[in-house]
Amino acid sequence: MSEKIYIGVDLGGTAIKVGICNEEGQLLHTYEGPTETEKGAETIVNNIERYVRLIVEQSPFEWEQVAGVGAGVAGFTNVREGIIILAPNVGxxxxHIREILEERLGKSIKIDNDANVAALGEAWGGAGKGVDNCVCYTLGTGVGGGIIIDGKIYQGFSGLAGELGHMAVVPDLEAIQCGCGQMGCLETVSSATGIIRxxxxxxxxxxxxxxxxxxxxxxKDVFDAAKAGDETAIRIVxxxxxxxxKSLAAVAVVLNPELFIIGGGVSKAGDILFDEVRNVFAKHTPEPVQKGLKIVPASLGNxxxxxxxxxLFLRS
Amino acid sequence: MSEKIYIGVDLGGTAIKVGICNEEGQLLHTYEGPTETEKGAETIVNNIERYVRLIVEQSPFEWEQVAGVGAGVAGFTNVREGIIILAPNVGxxxxHIREILEERLGKSIKIDNDANVAALGEAWGGAGKGVDNCVCYTLGTGVGGGIIIDGKIYQGFSGLAGELGHMAVVPDLEAIQCGCGQMGCLETVSSATGIIRxxxxxxxxxxxxxxxxxxxxxxKDVFDAAKAGDETAIRIVxxxxxxxxKSLAAVAVVLNPELFIIGGGVSKAGDILFDEVRNVFAKHTPEPVQKGLKIVPASLGNxxxxxxxxxLFLRS
Structure with a gap:
């Protein structure tokens, strides 16, 4: 048995989720344990190590088959150096997580931020399977984004490519301030937080x-009310x-992608959201750029x- | 003498401009002759062949040193197949220009549209020299764009990446129709045509x-009037x-480029335009994305x- 396996770690503020994937991006086994954020960095790192070893032990695979361990972190990361710069929810x-985990696990380690990693997940094994160039939005508490070019995460000049939640799409006159300090970010209107506000x-x-x-x-209450015909809720959605x-339209003339993938809690609104997004997109995008392009919901969920x-090992 | 040289053809409606570059993107010799658009495709192709042979004969280089001939065309091109789909100004x-010229010249041929080729020119031998990731705007009769990623033109899914002139940036209420049929394109306000209108x-x-x-x-009259303090002209600029x-700000959160290069006739307005562009950009772009990013005028002109x-031979 010499098939290689790839381990992915989703490091969140509450739970650490660990999965084993094969070379095709298929998720074969998962393990979830508490992060224990309150106990500090040493405990968190111990937990990652423990859960990774545990999932392999419990699986039919051997430790030798592990080609690498990748980690996605909600926060700012230095991908090249393998450093978590700031992950407020994880404390x-x-x-220098790459250095630490490489020593402890004796395996190659890669990291990236949660939005990029989610985008790659969808592109590799989810709604974007088989597509080379796609753009993913994650509509949750904030709005995250990830750009996939030739099957890989595109980082840009300083690792900030795909910060789609901070595109200033709302005209100045009706803009409100975003958590980032800027006015009129997409995140202020199209995130769960924006909808609730x-x-x-x-x-x-x-x-x-x-x-x-x-x-x-x-x-969800807003979506349910909109589906039931509440006019205020419909206007908000x-x-x-x-x-x-509008943001998709702007991205489309820049990148001419084949696919937009929309994920995150807000995307669960379904047709009531997607129909209108597709409408607005069609109205604000040149026809040739629309040709062959699809806008689809994410398929992998959490x-x-x-x-x-x-x-990250096969696609970065 | 075995140094390789690269020939670039700028195929316009009035003139065909041919240049010889070395491997560093330095323009060593140029030749310009009439396109003779009115005489049809056969004559145009003959002219290209003739001018290319002429410039090499007149130069200190041997025909054998020509590594390839690239051509930029104002119009829609199929880069992969080497076909000019539609170039209205050239008629x-x-x-199938690649096939035809390869047979006639016995050299490898590549083509692309004028906006992409201008972007690559600036990135390779102009204002973007030494920069891997940059975005170019050409503000002329229309607004063209080109995306350079890892030193190469990024084409996107169907060759339409960088159609920046057709980003719908003007809010619906004050939008007018663009030549492309869509409302509120950047081109309707930031091209020479838009400024004149x-x-x-x-x-x-x-x-x-x-x-x-x-x-x-x-x-130019509008810029001169603005510089002289005319309030209407200042408002238009x-x-x-x-x-x-605003468009630069949208592109910046998508691609996180190191450099924006602004060229074309309108860019000659100078500081009166650039100061305000930089102002607006700074106000609508998250600070981390602005860090280290420059907005500069193109340096190669025509x-x-x-x-x-x-x-196209070294960078595509």
Whole structure:
């Protein structure tokens, strides 16, 4: 048995998810354990090591078959040096994780940020399988992005390519400030946070909406209300879709991709969101650039991070 | 003498410009002759062949030193197949130019469109020398774009990457229709054509502006008036700069380039344009993405096409 396997680690604030992939990007085994963020960097690193060894022991594979271990981290990473610069949710800063894990595991290690790794996961083993050039959006608390060129993550000049959540798409007059300090970022309207804010604002303004009866509004409540015909909710979903569609249109003339993959919690809204995104995109993109291009939902869900992290070895 | 040389052909509606470059992208010799568009494809091809042979004869190089001949064409090209699909200004359609020229010249031939080739010229031997990842805008009659990744032209899924003139940057409410059929393209405001249109509209509206005295307004008149303090002209230049800056900001979060190169006739406006573009860009781009990034004027002027066409051999 000499088949090579690739291990992907999705390092989050609550859980560390570890997966084993084959060369085709198929997720064969998974293991999930607590991060124990509160116990600090030493414990977190110990946990990663332990879970990686555990998953291989529990699998039919031998340790020798492990070609490498990749890790995706929610935060800023220095991909070349293998350093976690700042991962606020995991409580890590300036951690030379590649060096440390290579010594402990005796395997080659690669890291990248969660948005890039999720994009690669979808491109390698998910909705983008077989496609060379695609762009992924992850609509969650924020809006993350990843650019896949020739099957690989495109990093750009300083590793910041694909910061799609911070495209300034909202016109100055109706822009609000983003967490990044800039005005009018896509993230302010098309993330779960943005949708919830718009819903709360509407309720506070006294709009006649079923959302006024919801105690702690979540993005899903807004989608459910929109599906039920609530006009305020429909307007909010359309606004999130409008700026997302405009952003896709801008990306399309730059990169001329074959595929847009939209993932993250907000993408679960389904047709009510996708129909409008496709509408807006069609209206703002030259026809030749639209030809053959598809806009599809992500297919791996929460597994994208593990798959993409494993993929760092074949696809970076 | 065994040094290799690279020949670049800039095929325009009026003139065919041919240049010889060395391996460093330095333009050593040039030759320019009429296209004779009105005489049809056969004559145009004959002219290209003749000018290419002529320039080598007149140079100190031997025919054997020619490593290849590249051509840039204003129009739609099929790069892979070496076909000019449609070049309206040159009067060519469905011309298998690679096949024809390879047979006639006995040399390897490559083609691409004028915007891509100009971008490569600047990246290889102009303002982008030494930079791996840059994005070029050519502000002329229209707005062209070219994306350079790892020193090479990035084509995208169907060869349409870098169609930056057709980014829909103008909000729907103030958008006008572009030649491409779409509303609000960058080209409608930041091209020479767009600037002239805005100036004529202002005069037609009866605005108090020195431009009212100009008989046949050109973009340069608008820049001169703006430099002299004419408020209408300043507003027009700022509007062209505003949407150009917004477009740069959108490209920056997608590609995280090291350099933006702005060329074409409109770029000759100089500081009055560049200062405002840099201002708008700084306001609409996340700080980390701005770090180390420069926005500079193109340096090769009308030679960019020849240099880039020659560069197709080392850089594509």
């Amino acid at each position: 890590l800063r300036d951690l 718009m819903a709360k604002d509407a309720v506070a303004r006294g709009e006649r909406t079923s959302l006024a009866l919801v105690e702690n509004i979540m993005a 359309n606004r999130a879709a409008f700026y997302l569609g 597994d994208a991070g593990m798959v993409g992290a494993a993929g | 060519l359609r469905d011309l 805005m100036a004529k509209d202002a005069v037609a509206r009866g605005e108090r502006t020195s431009l009212a005295l100009v008989e046949n307004i050109m973009a 700022n509007r062209a700069a505003f949407y150009l800056g 030679d960019a096409g020849m240099v880039g066409a020659a560069g």
